[in-house]
Amino acid sequence: MSPTSKAEWPLYEVFVRGKRGLNHVHVGSLRAADDDMALLHARDLYTRRNEGVSIWAVRSDTIAASAPDEKDPFFAPSGDKVYRHPTFYDIPDDVPHI
Amino acid sequence: MTDEDLYVDGDGARWAFGTGFTDPLHGIDQTVPDGVDAEDLAACCLALGDDALVSAQRLAEWCTRAPELEEELALANIGLDLLGQARLLYARAGRADGTGHGEDAYAYFRDPEDFRNIRLAELPGGDFAFTVARLLVLSVWRLAVCEALATAPDPVLAAIAAKSVKELAYHRRWAAEWTVRLGDGTEESAARMRAALDELAPWLDELLSDSTAARLGAEPAAVAARTRLELFHVLADAGLNRSTDVSPLDTSAFLPGSGRNGQHTPHLAPLLAELQSVARAHPDASW
Amino acid sequence: MQETPASMNTSVFEDTIARDQRIEPRDWMPDAYRATLVRQIAQHAHSEIIGMQPEGEWITRAPSLRRKAILFAKVQDEAGHGLYLYSAAETLGADRTDMTERLIDGRQKYSSIFNYPTRTFADVGVIGWFVDGAAICNQVPLCRTSYGPYGRAMVRVCKEESFHQRQGYELLLTMMRGTDEQRAMVQDAVDRWWWPSLMMFGPPDDDSPNSARSMAWGIKRHSNDVLRQRFVDMTVPQAEKLGVTLPDPGLRWNEERGHHDFSAPDWDELKRVVSGDGPCNAERIARRRAAHEEGAWVRRAAAAHAAKRTARSRRGAAA
Numbered sequence: 022m023s024p025t026s027k028a029e030w031p032l033y034e035v036f037v038r039g040k041r042g043l044n045h046v047h048v049g050s051l052r053a054a055d056d057d058m059a060l061l062h063a064r065d066l067y068t069r070r071n072e073g074v075s076i077w078a079v080r081s082d083t084i085a086a087s088a089p090d091e092k093d094p095f096f097a098p099s100g101d102k103v104y105r106h107p108t109f110y111d112i113p114d115d116v117p118h119i
Numbered sequence: 120m121t122d123e124d125l126y127v128d129g130d131g132a133r134w135a136f137g138t139g140f141t142d143p144l145h146g147i148d149q150t151v152p153d154g155v156d157a158e159d160l161a162a163c164c165l166a167l168g169d170d171a172l173v174s175a176q177r178l179a180e181w182c183t184r185a186p187e188l189e190e191e192l193a194l195a196n197i198g199l200d201l202l203g204q205a206r207l208l209y210a211r212a213g214r215a216d217g218t219g220h221g222e223d224a225y226a227y228f229r230d231p232e233d234f235r236n237i238r239l240a241e242l243p244g245g246d247f248a249f250t251v252a253r254l255l256v257l258s259v260w261r262l263a264v265c266e267a268l269a270t271a272p273d274p275v276l277a278a279i280a281a282k283s284v285k286e287l288a289y290h291r292r293w294a295a296e297w298t299v300r301l302g303d304g305t306e307e308s309a310a311r312m313r314a315a316l317d318e319l320a321p322w323l324d325e326l327l328s329d330s331t332a333a334r335l336g337a338e339p340a341a342v343a344a345r346t347r348l349e350l351f352h353v354l355a356d357a358g359l360n361r362s363t364d365v366s367p368l369d370t371s372a373f374l375p376g377s378g379r380n381g382q383h384t385p386h387l388a389p390l391l392a393e394l395q396s397v398a399r400a401h402p403d404a405s406w
Numbered sequence: 407m408q409e410t411p412a413s414m415n416t417s418v419f420e421d422t423i424a425r426d427q428r429i430e431p432r433d434w435m436p437d438a439y440r441a442t443l444v445r446q447i448a449q450h451a452h453s454e455i456i457g458m459q460p461e462g463e464w465i466t467r468a469p470s471l472r473r474k475a476i477l478f479a480k481v482q483d484e485a486g487h488g489l490y491l492y493s494a495a496e497t498l499g500a501d502r503t504d505m506t507e508r509l510i511d512g513r514q515k516y517s518s519i520f521n522y523p524t525r526t527f528a529d530v531g532v533i534g535w536f537v538d539g540a541a542i543c544n545q546v547p548l549c550r551t552s553y554g555p556y557g558r559a560m561v562r563v564c565k566e567e568s569f570h571q572r573q574g575y576e577l578l579l580t581m582m583r584g585t586d587e588q589r590a591m592v593q594d595a596v597d598r599w600w601w602p603s604l605m606m607f608g609p610p611d612d613d614s615p616n617s618a619r620s621m622a623w624g625i626k627r628h629s630n631d632v633l634r635q636r637f638v639d640m641t642v643p644q645a646e647k648l649g650v651t652l653p654d655p656g657l658r659w660n661e662e663r664g665h666h667d668f669s670a671p672d673w674d675e676l677k678r679v680v681s682g683d684g685p686c687n688a689e690r691i692a693r694r695r696a697a698h699e700e701g702a703w704v705r706r707a708a709a710a711h712a713a714k715r716t717a718r719s720r721r722g723a724a725a
Binding site for chain 3: 303396
């Protein structure tokens with residue numbers, strides 16, 4: 022939250038697990054005075070249609086995020102490591118189960 | 120690719136959207152079973168249905184007036200739950216009393232003296248503190264009743280009660296959390312909570328002595344004891360108890376009469392006049 | 407960290423737009439792009455919130471319990487949609503409290519359509535059919551808007567709004583099968599809402615100064631007139647099925663264009679309503695202001711409780 026914010030309540034980011042077996046997915050944010058309220062608000066706002074089986078609510082100001090300016094140092098180095106991908110390896114078609 | 124394709128098939132897959140809705144009465148025989156007094160059953164469904172409808176109407180009055188947008192959603196969810204309970208209970212009442220009336224006959228074409236809700240539900244909306252306090256009392260009490268009714272001898276009522284239990288547990292949580300926030304928050308909020316509790320105290324006895332659901336398994340003394348105990352704990356957390364007595368609210372100013380007998384405050388008639396205005400202005404219309 | 411030269415930022419931004427990829431919150435973006443988005447998203451969010459009022463008035467009076475539940479849920483959805491959109495605007499550094507204040511002191515706008523009154527329950531149906539229909543025409547393309555959080559909010563809104571238009575049309579179908587009085591109510595509501603609905607798409611393209619830039623930035627995907635035409639073409643056959651007359655003597659199919667011709671709405675009226683002089687502007691803003699101001703003690707109390715709780719748990723940890 023910016024120091025000049027007029028809001029009485031901090032911002033929370035909300036993540037919902039749509040069903041068992043899936044990751045939690047970021048769905049948006051909301052404002053709440055405390056963690057308990059954030060969970061209830063998340064339930065009322067983001068699962069009105071039976072969308073979730075689990076909710077995380079995280080205060081936005083506690084999230085550590087990579088900066089877009091550092092995109093290249095962060096992500097480019099993994100781009101050329103083609104040997105991490107299964108398609109890099111030539112296996113004859115007639116070898117089973119690989 | 121059109122826009123429509125993109126949002127339906129592309130981005131759409133990223134979201135968890137609601138799937139499938141369950142009918143709480145699916146596969147349940149609607150016949151009133153032998154051994155269940157149909158008159159008792161009808162009276163119980165009507166009373167609990169009226170409590171729910173009148174409460175939902177009061178919550179709907181908050182629409183566009185809530186103290187924060189997130190609370191618009193919360194209040195509407197609770198109102199919708201109660202409205203849903205009323206509809207199921209009216210449908211059951213219509214079957215049990217032999218009239219075959221649908222839900223709208225009960226909601227729109229009865230006069231105030233025919234309503235059987237407790238008076239606490241019909242008191243005017245008041246401020247947010249009053250809404251929280253009233254919802255706390257009503258949801259704690261109704262939850263105790265519905266938990267008992269979940270094993271009622273009538274399977275339809277039992278199913279409605281079992282569905283309601285899940286909803287009411289959430290209402291109780293919402294109201295209890297807010298009671299603690301307002302009781303502990305600022306001097307103003309604590310004063311408003313205390314004023315709200317004082318205002319509803321005289322109406323509490325009607326609730327705690329209610330025997331509407333007694334013959335279907337909700338024993339009044341047990342329901343009352345549990346309601347008192349739960350209220351005591353929440354109010355203790357909120358710093359709002361006046362004494363260490365487990366009877367947290369002063370009910371000595373108890374007001375005689377009961378909404379269960381059709382004796383209402385002057386506040387019910389205008390509430391119903393609004394609720395019924397369009398339906399009664401066009402009695403032959405279909406909606 | 408070294409400062410990236412502005413020219414490089416601009417080219418990355420423009421390249422991202424050109425490749426039809428999304429701009430995300432922490433990316434560099436031109437100030438004017440950010441300002442345009444904040445204005446548009448805030449206006450959109452405000453429209454959802456103010457838009458609760460004309461229909462919300464009928465929840466307590468809905469003539470059947472089924473209609474009551476539908477309308478209650480629909481108006482609640484609008485609060486939710488407002489929140490999704492405020493949430494998207496907050497990713498750009500806008501603050502919801504600040505946006506609310508700008509709304510209630512008139513510095514930010516909302517859709518002109520919500521400054522018209524709802525006179526009968528038929529209006530609830532016509533709002534669903536026309537206003538939500540027009541909103542869908544506007545919003546479906548916005549699912550692909552260039553700013554990621556806005557597009558994602560629109561995906562969710564569009565998904566949820568598909569029921570809004572259908573419930574409106576279904577209510578009207580039911581009313582048209584009812585009494586003569588009900589059919590007259592529907593036609594009256596159609597007559598009153600048709601022109602304001604056409605105005606929802608904004609001024610004509612040759613009088614829409616910011617449109618070109620918004621299109622170049624991929625914020626808008628289609629022009630006002632294109633979307634308006636799409637709405638008319640979509641609505642005409644629905645009106646025929648319903649058995650109502652759209653109040654435009656100039657409305658007719660144009661074989662050559664493959665579209666319906668229709669008369670221009672009264673653009674002066676749109677200007678008046680947008681600038682604050684519509685039938686309900688003052689009332690709508692007064693209601694929003696009252697809710698915001700009367701809720702202040704509640705928001706303060708919750709914040710005070712949270713602060714006390716944090717302090718208590720710190721003391722507990724220290725002890």
